[in-house]
Amino acid sequence: MTPFLLWLWATWAGLDLVSVLQALFSRPLVVGVGTGLLLNDPETGLRVGAMLELFALDVVPVGSSRYPDFGAATAAATLAVAGASWDGALGVATGLGLALGWLAGTTLPATRRLNARVVRAHADRLSAGDPRAIAGVQWTCLGFDAGRSGLVAALALAAGWGVRASGWAPEPALGRSLTAVALGGAGWAVMHGALASGRSGPRWRWLSAGVAGGVLAAAWL
Amino acid sequence: MSIIVARIDDRLVHGQVVIGWGRPLELNRIVLVDAEVAGSDFERDLYRMAVPAGIDVEFLRPVEAPGRLAALADGPDRVLVLTGSVAGMTWLARASNQIRSVNLGGIHAGPGRREYLRYVYLSPEELADLRALAATGVSVTAQDLPTTAPVSLESLAP
Amino acid sequence: MALSRLTRSLGRLLMLQSSWTYERMQGVGIAFATLPLLEPLRDDPARHREAVSRSTELFNAHPYLAGIAAGAIARAEIEGVAGPTIQRLKTALAGPLGSLGDQLFWIGVVPGVMAAMLMAVGLGAGWPAAAVGLVLYLAVRIYVTAWGLGLGYRTGLGVAAALKASRLDDQVRRVGLGAGLMVGLAVPIVGRWLANGATPGLAALALGGAGGVWAALVRSRIPGARLLTLVAMAIIILWHWSTP
Numbered sequence: 001m002t003p004f005l006l007w008l009w010a011t012w013a014g015l016d017l018v019s020v021l022q023a024l025f026s027r028p029l030v031v032g033v034g035t036g037l038l039l040n041d042p043e044t045g046l047r048v049g050a051m052l053e054l055f056a057l058d059v060v061p062v063g064s065s066r067y068p069d070f071g072a073a074t075a076a077a078t079l080a081v082a083g084a085s086w087d088g089a090l091g092v093a094t095g096l097g098l099a100l101g102w103l104a105g106t107t108l109p110a111t112r113r114l115n116a117r118v119v120r121a122h123a124d125r126l127s128a129g130d131p132r133a134i135a136g137v138q139w140t141c142l143g144f145d146a147g148r149s150g151l152v153a154a155l156a157l158a159a160g161w162g163v164r165a166s167g168w169a170p171e172p173a174l175g176r177s178l179t180a181v182a183l184g185g186a187g188w189a190v191m192h193g194a195l196a197s198g199r200s201g202p203r204w205r206w207l208s209a210g211v212a213g214g215v216l217a218a219a220w221l
Numbered sequence: 222m223s224i225i226v227a228r229i230d231d232r233l234v235h236g237q238v239v240i241g242w243g244r245p246l247e248l249n250r251i252v253l254v255d256a257e258v259a260g261s262d263f264e265r266d267l268y269r270m271a272v273p274a275g276i277d278v279e280f281l282r283p284v285e286a287p288g289r290l291a292a293l294a295d296g297p298d299r300v301l302v303l304t305g306s307v308a309g310m311t312w313l314a315r316a317s318n319q320i321r322s323v324n325l326g327g328i329h330a331g332p333g334r335r336e337y338l339r340y341v342y343l344s345p346e347e348l349a350d351l352r353a354l355a356a357t358g359v360s361v362t363a364q365d366l367p368t369t370a371p372v373s374l375e376s377l378a379p
Numbered sequence: 380m381a382l383s384r385l386t387r388s389l390g391r392l393l394m395l396q397s398s399w400t401y402e403r404m405q406g407v408g409i410a411f412a413t414l415p416l417l418e419p420l421r422d423d424p425a426r427h428r429e430a431v432s433r434s435t436e437l438f439n440a441h442p443y444l445a446g447i448a449a450g451a452i453a454r455a456e457i458e459g460v461a462g463p464t465i466q467r468l469k470t471a472l473a474g475p476l477g478s479l480g481d482q483l484f485w486i487g488v489v490p491g492v493m494a495a496m497l498m499a500v501g502l503g504a505g506w507p508a509a510a511v512g513l514v515l516y517l518a519v520r521i522y523v524t525a526w527g528l529g530l531g532y533r534t535g536l537g538v539a540a541a542l543k544a545s546r547l548d549d550q551v552r553r554v555g556l557g558a559g560l561m562v563g564l565a566v567p568i569v570g571r572w573l574a575n576g577a578t579p580g581l582a583a584l585a586l587g588g589a590g591g592v593w594a595a596l597v598r599s600r601i602p603g604a605r606l607l608t609l610v611a612m613a614i615i616i617l618w619h620w621s622t623p
Contacts, residue, residue, distance in 0.1 A: 019397040022442050023517045024489075029496055033509040042506045049509070050500055050569055053493055057562065058591075058604055060240065060485050068605070090573070095612045098605050109339075116400040119407060126407070129432035131414050138391075138411040141398035174619045178612055180583040183574055185608030187566065187587030188594070192604060193490070194562045195595035196245065200275055206556040210563020211588075214498075218567040221502070232439065235474040236481035257467065263539040264471040270539075270548050271475035273482060329437050330402040339401040368600070 002038055006075060007153050009034050013071025014149025018108065019142055028052035028097070031074040041082040048078045048093045054186035055098060058193035069108065072153040073100035076160030088175025094182035096163060104152045111148045115141045224294055224319055227302040229310045230326040233258070234271045234278070234303065237326070241366040242301065243276055250298040251278045254286045254313055255305055283309065287317035294319045307347040311354045323354065325363040337377045340365045348377075385528060387415040388453075392446045392524050404439035409449055416453035416532065430456040433465060440473045441480020446524050448472040450531025451538040458535055468536060475542070482551045491558035492516050494565035501569035 009031070016025035024030050029049040036045015052074050059067045077097035081089035118140050119126070125133035170178060194207050225246055230238060233253060242248065251272060258264045259280045272278045277298075281289055290313075293300050302320065304310040307328065314320040327340050334342040341363045343351070355361045355374050364371040391412040398407040413434045420427040433456075440448055448469060455465050492512055499508035534541040566588065574580030587604075594601045602610075 018399065020394045021517075021520070022396070023520050024492070024513050027493060029493060029500070029509050030513050033506045037506065046500055046506055046509070047573060050497055051573055053497060054566070054569070055605055055608075057490055057493060060481070091612070095609060098609055102605065112400055115398055116402055119398065119400050119403060126410075126435040127432050129428035129430070129435075131431060134407060134410045134414060134431070134435060137407050138394075138398050141407075142394060145397055170616075171619075174616070176577070176579065177615050177619075179574075180577075180579045181608060181611045181615060183570065183580045184583035184587030184590075185604050185611070186573075187570065187584040188591035188607065189587075189604035190562060190566055191588045191591030192595045193591075194559055195592060202552075202556055203559050207559040207563045210560040211566060212563075214564040214567035217564070218501075218571040221568075221571075231437075232470070232477075233474050235439070235477040236441070237477075238474075239478045240481055240486065258471075261467070261471075263536065264467065266539040266543060267471045267475045270542060271478035273478075274552055329404075342402075 003157075005038050006035065006079065006157060007150070009038060010072040010075040010153035010157060011146070011149045013075065014069060014104070014152055015145060017069055017071060017149075019145040026069070026071045028056050028070045028074040031071050032078050035075040035078040036082065039079065039082040041078075044082045044084075044089075044093075045078045047090055048081065048097065049074055051090060051094050051182060051186055052077065052097045052101070055094075055189045058189035058196070060193075060196075066109065067105055068098075068101040069104035069152065070097065070101040071104070072149070072156035073097045073104055075153070076100055076156040079157060079160035080163040082164075084169065088170055088172055088179065091175060091178025091180070091182045092163070092170060094185075095178065096160065098185075100156045100159060104156060107148050107152055111144050114144050118144075223296055223298055224290065224300045224302055224321075226324050227304075227310060227314070227320045227322065228324040228326040229304055229307055229328060231305045231329055232327055233305055234268045237366060238301070238303065239272060239276070241368075243273075245367050246299065246301075248299045248301045249276055250293070250300045251276060251303060252281060252286070252289065252293070252300055253278065253303045254281050254283055254309060256282050283312065283316075286313055287319075290317045290319040307343070307350055311350045314354055314359055315357075320359060322360040322362070323351075325351075325361070326365055335379045337379055338363055338372060341377070343377075381532075384415040384418060385532060388412050388449060389446070389521075389525050389528055391415070392442075392449065392528065393521070395442050395445055403435070403437050405442070405445060406435050406438045409438045409445055409452075410434040412446070413449045413453050416449065417456060419457055429462065433462060433469075436466070436469075438469060438473055440476035441484060443484055443520060443523050444476040444480040444527050446528035447476055447531040447538060447542070450528045450533070451535055452531075454532050454535030460536060464536075468538075472538070479547055479551060483547070483554055487551065487554035487558050488516075488519070491554065491561045494558070494561035497569040498561070498565040501565065501572040503572075 013026045013031045032045040032049015036042040052070055056070050061067050074097055077093040080096055081093040118137050122133045122137050259282045265280050269278055310323055325341050328342055330342045333344040336342050351361050361374040362371040395405055395408040417430050420430055452469055496509050496512040530541055531538050570584040
């Protein structure tokens with residue numbers, strides 16, 4: 001039952017990214033939490049999700065730009081390391097999540113080209129104002145993205161399961177290095193994301209004030 | 222030289238222009254050259270709304286544009302010049318002599334047009350028009366966002 | 380009757396981008412969402428066909444705000460506004476609705492909400508923080524789309540003035556600054572929690588953060604953080620394996 005629910009959850013994340021709702025179901029933190037709960041290890045889901053979320057904050061899906069798909073990738077990364085001692089595993093999960101997220105993202109333009117074929121095949125009926133053609137195109141394309149999301153979810157989860165089943169675990173020193181690299185990359189991503197979307201004076205001041213407050217709070221607690 | 226980008230985009234002012242280009246290039250002025258927009262209150266209202274604080278936007282009829290671009294070229298502002306059509310931009314480049322490079326940012330499918338890139342569709346006349354402009358020394362490249370690689374006009378193939 | 384049509388349109392707006400293509404972008408999606416609203420024109424098949432046909436052409440806006448255009452276009456069609464004017468309205472709405480929505484949601488509310496959730500998690504709130512954030516955001520997302528659809532459908536060609544009166548563009552600045560503050564606050568707090576207090580992790584986070592600021596400041600192209608991280612990891616693993 002759990003594998004099926006995991007697949008369903010990761011598929012839903014893929015659909016949320018572009019086609020349905022576009023709420024937060026495709027965000028790494030949300031996907032990680034759901035996956036962690038399904039695997040009875042919410043703590044790991046939370047940590048993997050939070051780490052990948054920092055990377056996702058560097059992604060702005062403006063216009064028709066290309067972006068990664070972190071949904072199934074986060075589920076797979078969580079699956080790979082759930083139950084493991086997290087401090088060595090977090091780096092591994094981050095690397096796996098980033099690689100799978102990039103691979104999954106490459107399926108989006110391919111799906112759009114499939115959509116374009118359907119639209120072109122119905123171009124005459126669309127220009128004739130045929131409501132049934134519009135509904136047919138819309139549902140067919142939704143089917144494509146459901147297929148894409150389902151396939152990506154299955155492959156990503158299989159990869160995550162493969163890492164888990166291989167029993168490979170980095171030696172503690174390597175694991176700690178990978179986690180440190182992941183944190184460095186996450187810091188890079190999130191600060192770049194915060195500034196790439198606006199570097200005006202006020203934006204700088206509010207971001208700096210936030211960082212200063214955050215450092216104080218982190219030191220205090 | 223303060224005309225930073227001269228862009229052809231049939232969607233005129235939208236997110237890719239304002240966020241994608243405006244912010245990393247620190248633009249503070251967008252000059253939209255389009256006779257119909259310049260003459261329509263509701264369109265001017267809408268496009269003005271698309272532009273965030275810190276960027277000024279002005280709407281010019283083509284006849285007003287060459288003189289204004291000459292003034293802006295010597296000014297302090299970092300300017301993006303925008304037209305919705307190839308013909309509009311090639312005319313402007315020739316009439317103003319202020320545009321050194323043209324960015325094909327979004328020219329979408331239409332009658333008589335063929336696909337060159339996923340965001341560039343051109344008719345044979347438009348392609349010839351751009352080639353003639355490039356022959357006068359203006360650099361013409363296609364690039365939807367600053368983070369993607371520019372594609373030169375010569376290497377565009379259907 | 381109108382309410383049922385608006386509800387069906389709203390449901391369809393929530394799956395607007397399923398049929399996204401580079402050629403028409405959200406064109407077919409917006410046509411699908413506008414169909415229920417154009418039903419009053421069905422008594423005049425020729426007019427209905429023409430309106431539906433127009434609705435399928437190139438369109439792109441922020442998905443949450445596209446309902447403003449769907450509503451306004453449907454209202455204009457029902458009132459018999461001339462075709463070319465409707466087309467210009469559609470083009471003119473696409474830019475601002477895309478730009479405003481991107482600024483308001485993709486680089487405003489979404490990072491702000493995610494940062495708030497990360498901060499709560501870093502402070503020990505655990506997974507319920509993510510669940511609460513998700514539910515609240517979902518409510519906002521659906522409310523905004525319904526509000527936009529209603530606004531467009533009420534005002535038609537007057538939508539520009541109505542949008543101006545809604546002060547949506549004033550919110551953009553405020554939301555953007557708030558998001559910056561939240562992200563700034565969240566990073567050290569969630570970073571400390573992720574590093575579990577370990578010094579190398581915290582040092583890497585700070586160093587990486589400085590790198591990200593530097594990369595955003597210089598204008599030349601620098602590889603993104605995701606690629607840099609993967610490359611650094613690969614080098615470390617290879618180095619580790621090659622040293623006995």
